[in-house]
Amino acid sequence: MQPIVIENVHKRFGDVKALHDISFSVEQGELFGLIGPDGAGKSTLFRILATLLLADQGSAFVNGLHVVKDYKAIRRQVGYMPGRFSLYQDLTIEENLNFFATIFKTSVEENYDLIKDIYEQIAPFKGRPAGKLSGGMKQKLALCCALVHKPAVLFLDEPTTGVDPVSRKEFWEMLQRLRQKGIPILVSTPYMDEAMLCDRVALIQKGEIMQINTPGNIVKSYGKKIWAMRADNMFRLIRDLRAFEGTDSCFAFGEYLHVTLHVPVEKVQAYLTPLQHGNLVIKPAQPGIEDAFMQLMQEQNETV
Amino acid sequence: MREFLVFVRKECYHIFRDRRTLLILFGMPVVLIVLFGFAITNEVRNVKIAVLDQAKDTYSRQLTDRITASGYFTVDRYLASEKDIEPVFREGEVKVVVVLPPNFGHEFYHGRKAPLQLLTDASDPNTGTTLVNYANAIILQYQQEMTGKVTLPLTIQTASRMIYNPSLKSVFLFVPGVMTLILMLVSAMMTSITITREKELGTMEILLVSPLKPLTIIAGKVIPYIALSFIIALTILAMGFWIFGMPVKGSLLLLLLECLLFCLAALSLGILISSLTNSQQTAMMISMMGLLLPTILLSGFVFPLESMPKPLQVFANIVPAKWFIIILKDIMLKGAGLRQVWQPTLILGGMTLFFLVLSVRKFKTRLS
Numbered sequence: 001m002q003p004i005v006i007e008n009v010h011k012r013f014g015d016v017k018a019l020h021d022i023s024f025s026v027e028q029g030e031l032f033g034l035i036g037p038d039g040a041g042k043s044t045l046f047r048i049l050a051t052l053l054l055a056d057q058g059s060a061f062v063n064g065l066h067v068v069k070d071y072k073a074i075r076r077q078v079g080y081m082p083g084r085f086s087l088y089q090d091l092t093i094e095e096n097l098n099f100f101a102t103i104f105k106t107s108v109e110e111n112y113d114l115i116k117d118i119y120e121q122i123a124p125f126k127g128r129p130a131g132k133l134s135g136g137m138k139q140k141l142a143l144c145c146a147l148v149h150k151p152a153v154l155f156l157d158e159p160t161t162g163v164d165p166v167s168r169k170e171f172w173e174m175l176q177r178l179r180q181k182g183i184p185i186l187v188s189t190p191y192m193d194e195a196m197l198c199d200r201v202a203l204i205q206k207g208e209i210m211q212i213n214t215p216g217n218i219v220k221s222y223g224k225k226i227w228a229m230r231a232d233n234m235f236r237l238i239r240d241l242r243a244f245e246g247t248d249s250c251f252a253f254g255e256y257l258h259v260t261l262h263v264p265v266e267k268v269q270a271y272l273t274p275l276q277h278g279n280l281v282i283k284p285a286q287p288g289i290e291d292a293f294m295q296l297m298q299e300q301n302e303t304v
Numbered sequence: 305m306r307e308f309l310v311f312v313r314k315e316c317y318h319i320f321r322d323r324r325t326l327l328i329l330f331g332m333p334v335v336l337i338v339l340f341g342f343a344i345t346n347e348v349r350n351v352k353i354a355v356l357d358q359a360k361d362t363y364s365r366q367l368t369d370r371i372t373a374s375g376y377f378t379v380d381r382y383l384a385s386e387k388d389i390e391p392v393f394r395e396g397e398v399k400v401v402v403v404l405p406p407n408f409g410h411e412f413y414h415g416r417k418a419p420l421q422l423l424t425d426a427s428d429p430n431t432g433t434t435l436v437n438y439a440n441a442i443i444l445q446y447q448q449e450m451t452g453k454v455t456l457p458l459t460i461q462t463a464s465r466m467i468y469n470p471s472l473k474s475v476f477l478f479v480p481g482v483m484t485l486i487l488m489l490v491s492a493m494m495t496s497i498t499i500t501r502e503k504e505l506g507t508m509e510i511l512l513v514s515p516l517k518p519l520t521i522i523a524g525k526v527i528p529y530i531a532l533s534f535i536i537a538l539t540i541l542a543m544g545f546w547i548f549g550m551p552v553k554g555s556l557l558l559l560l561l562e563c564l565l566f567c568l569a570a571l572s573l574g575i576l577i578s579s580l581t582n583s584q585q586t587a588m589m590i591s592m593m594g595l596l597l598p599t600i601l602l603s604g605f606v607f608p609l610e611s612m613p614k615p616l617q618v619f620a621n622i623v624p625a626k627w628f629i630i631i632l633k634d635i636m637l638k639g640a641g642l643r644q645v646w647q648p649t650l651i652l653g654g655m656t657l658f659f660l661v662l663s664v665r666k667f668k669t670r671l672s
Contacts, residue, residue, distance in 0.1 A: 050513050052671045071669075076515045086506035090316065090321045102310040103514045145510075 001064050003026060003184040004031040004049065005151050008058035011044055011207075018044045020207045021223060022058070028184055031179045033198030033215075034188035035293065041207040042188040043083050046157040049087050049186070050080040063152055076104075079151030083158045083188075089131030093122055093141055096130050097148060104149030111150045114181070118144050118174055136167025143174065154178065156187040160194065172197050192290040203293055222292040224248070226234050228256040228285035231277035244271050251294055258291055307516060311524030318498065319528055329494070333486045333536050337543050340478035348431075348438055352380035353400040354392050359408035363450075367420075370446045371402065376438050389423060391423040399425045400435050412450070468637040479544040480632035481605035483537060484566070484625045488599045490533045491567045493591040495574030498589040499525055503578075509671065518667045526571050534560075554637030562635070562645075565652055566628045570595075572659035573624075579666040599625040627652045 004026035011019040018041045026032040034042050047053040049060055051071035060067045062074045087096045098117075101108045112119075122140050125133065130141060134137060139159050146154065156175075160168040175185060179199075187198070195201045196215045203210045203218070211218060231237045238257060241250045246263035261268060265282065272280060319326065353371070371377050380398050383389065392398045403421035405411070412418035424441055426432035469476045486495050502508040511521055537560070544550035552559060577590050600606060602616065603625035609617055620626050627648040634640035634648075642649070 047509075047671060050509075052509060052512060054670065072515075078513065080510065080513045082506050082509045084506040086510050088314070088318070088507060089505070091317055095314070095317065099310060099314050100510070100514075102512070103307050103516050105515060107309065275324050 004032075004186055005061040005196070006045075006049070006058070007058055007060065008210050009045070009048060009055045010057035011041075011048065011053070011055050017054070017207050019048075022204075022207075024202055024212050026184050027199075029179060029182045029184055030199045031175060031185045031187065031197070033201040034186065034204055035190075035192065035201050035289075036188070036204035037190055042204060043157050044207075045204075046080070046083075046155050046186070046188065049097055050078060050155055051075060063295060070102070071175050077152040079146035079149065079154045081146040081154075081156045081159055083161070085138050085142060087130045087138070087145060088141055090129055092127050092129055093133070094126040096141060097144055100145040101148045101178045103261065106149045111148055114150055114178075115144045115147050117177060118147070121170070136163045136171070137235065139163055139167070140174075143171070147178070148201060151183070154183050154185045156185065158188050160189060160191065168194070180259045192293060195289050195293075201289075203296055205297055205300055208300070211292075211302055213261065218292045219287055219289055220294065222287045224260045224287070224295075225258045226285045226287045226291060227261065227268075227282055228253075229259055229280070229282045230256050231280045233277065236275075237272075237277055237280075240272065240275055240277075241268075249295065249298060251291075253290070256285070258285060258287075259296075260292075308520050308524055311516070311520065312527050315498070315528045316523060319532065325494075327414050329490060329532065330536065330539070332489070333482065333540050336482045336486065336541065337479065337540060337547075340482055341475045341548050348376045348434055350378050351376060351400065351435060352398050353377045354381050354389075354398045355379055356383040356386065356389065356401060356403045359404050359410075360407045361407075361408035363412055364404045367404070367408075367443065367446055368402070371442050372441065374438070374442050376442075393425055395422075395536070396425075399431070400439060402439070425461065427536070442521040473548070475544070475548040476550055476637060477605075479548065479550050480629050480636065483540045483563075483632065484603060484605065484628050485565065485596070485599055486536055486540065487533050487567055488570045488595055488625060489531060489572035489591075490536060492574035492577070493588060494532075494597050495514065495526060495529050496577040496581075496587040496591055497570050497584050498529075499578035500581060500584045502517065503582050504584055512669060512671070518669055519664060522575055522664060522667060526575070530564070530567055530569060531569060533570075534564065537563045537567075548637065552636050554635035554641060558642060558645075559632070559635045562631050562649065562652075565649070565656060566624065569624045569652060569656040569659060570664050571629075572656060575663035576659055576666060577670065579663060598623045605629060615653050622655075624652060624655050627655075 002025045006025065007023050009019055009022040022041075022045060026030075034045065036042055044053065048055050049062060049067060051067050051074050054068060063077055065074050065077075067074060072132065088099070091099065097108055099111075109117075118140050122137050122144070123131075125137065143156070143159065146156070160171055163171065168191075175187065176197070179185060189195070191270040198215060200212065200214050201218065202212045213221070214267065229237065229241070234252070234257070238250060238252065241247050241257065241259055246261050246267055248262055250257055250259045252258075259268075269282060314647075355368050357368065368379065372379055377400070381392070383401070384390065386403075389401050389403075392401065401423040403423065405419055405421075408418055408420070420443065422436055424432045424436050466472055499508075502511065541552065545552065573595060574591070577587055577594070581587050581590065598620075602609070602612075602620040602623045604620070605625070609620050609626070612620070630648045631645045631652070634645050638644070
């Protein structure tokens with residue numbers, strides 16, 4: 001049985017189309033990523049799955065249970081970590097954890113092995129009110145609270161937003177360990193680098209899924225050759241490249257520009273040389289998932 | 305059951321860790337009772353008057369003494385001429401000017417009719433009327449004493465007695481009023497705020513996803529506030545009793561039970577408000593406008609209902625505070641038992657049940 005199944009889900013808020021014909025399923029023990037920019041509809045989908053919102057059309061199943069008809073049963077089985085920090089700020093780490101353990105009819109001791117790795121990292125601060133924790137510690141605590149009742153499915157809505165890079169890395173290591181324990185995880189993130197850590201990802205934008213695949217395949221299916229370019233005056237380089245008619249796309253990627261072309265690279269060189277860019281570097285580059293996402297995004301924008 | 309207890313404990317943490325709110329909750333009743341009991345009163349006491357005594361004879365002097373001897377008035381100054389009257393009123397200190405014409409005593413005995421003028425500052429009409437009435441009564445009494453026992457052929461003799469509050473202490477009116485106000489405030493406003501706070505912080509999202517039943521969530525939120533309201537009610541009663549000598553003539557147990565009933569009514573209103581809105585700010589505004597104002601204005605606490613226009617009187621019937629104040633006054637002042645107050649109790653109980661069922665049904669198990 002697939003732990004999460006979503007079939008043709010639609011959701012509108014007034015005139016805003018939040019979700020449009022979403023269908024996918026998550027396999028047993030899979031770490032599934034929902035990748036998309038802010039406002040893509042990720043949180044809405046999470047709330048539908050967590051039985052907090054009703055879909056306008058379509059149906060969804062969590063562990064074979066229907067999200068509308070069997071919502072009470074689902075609520076006992078899932079661990080849900082909302083996008084916003086949603087713990088009691090005036091309660092300490094320990095009190096928060098004990099509270100959530102009890103309302104899920106269990107105790108911290110009972111499932112301690114599940115949260116042990118995470119809890120040990122925040123345990124030195126267990127007497128501190130949750131409101132006074134750093135961003136990363138807050139998210140670790142929230143994950144503990146979502147895990148404490150040993151959920152059959154885990155929903156994590158943007159767990160690493162607003163968290164420093166080191167904590168983000170630690171957080172994803174924890175998710176990998178949880179996956180090894182066989183818990184299927186649906187996680188959303190706006191960060192492309194995190195997409196590579198998922199088993200499969202769905203790229204989502206404006207309420208529509210653009211592609212579902214393994215991160216590796218998404219990168220592989222990216223057919224075009226990418227050129228990394230840089231020069232002393234990057235801003236002028238972007239402007240010149242975007243003005244060049246042989247350019248397909250041109251995005252800034254760290255210290256380089258990632259450029260795709262539909263003409264041979266020599267033409268660009270010929271075009272750029274008279275423009276006298278200092279220290280111009282042009283070299284082939286490996287496409288990443290971000291390139292794939294950018295291209296898909298552009299394609300979708302052009303069709304709309 | 306364990307979940308419920310843990311929930312209540314969590315709610316107590318919220319209450320006790322928010323020192324400022326706690327201070328307001330317990331400070332407010334004390335301050336209000338003291339204010340209403342000592343400072344804000346509509347009793348007449350030591351009102352400053354000025355006397356323009358143009359007669360300066362024995363009788364005018366006696367009359368002035370009688371007026372001041374009552375304790376209601378004190379003579380602030382004596383005026384020399386009519387020109388001084390206007391400036392004195394303008395200063396604002398003096399509320400009444402007594403004008404005694406020349407030959408006051410002479411006219412009294414020989415002309416059989418002595419004129420006397422009372423000028424009153426009626427910028428506050430209620431106080432103005434009250435002052436004139438008090439002064440008239442004193443003057444009339446003086447007249448009777450002077451003329452001695454005149455046996456008229458036919459007389460109606462009025463013997464009046466103020467029952468339930470013989471000394472006309474206004475604190476007897478304010479203690480029930482303040483109690484109603486505070487219980488409404490604590491119960492309705494605090495519950496609506498605490499529930500909307502969970503919505504605002506997003507914790508409600510997790511509570512909803514948990515296996516907790518909506519009823520458990522509501523009850524867990526409400527129980528600590530019932531206890532809090534009850535303690536506050538006891539504080540107010542104790543202050544009324546020991547500081548102001550406000551009696552509880554009826555059964556104390558009945559009184560406390562009625563308090564509990566009213567708290568429940570206010571709490572269910574608070575839950576209802578919280579299910580209508582998602583922000584603490586709006587919840588507070590609705591509680592203020594929708595609950596506090598009617599409680600102050602339309603409950604008979606400050607303004608007598610009987611003198612209001614008919615539509616407002618009818619509207620006042622749906623204000624729970626009106627019935628609670630009736631019950632409180634009956635029990636505390638008249639020593640009424642359940643047999644006398646069953647009607648308002650029943651109405652209050654019905655309202656409570658209605659609001660409670662409505663608010664529990666309105667409580668959303670989802671976000672929208």
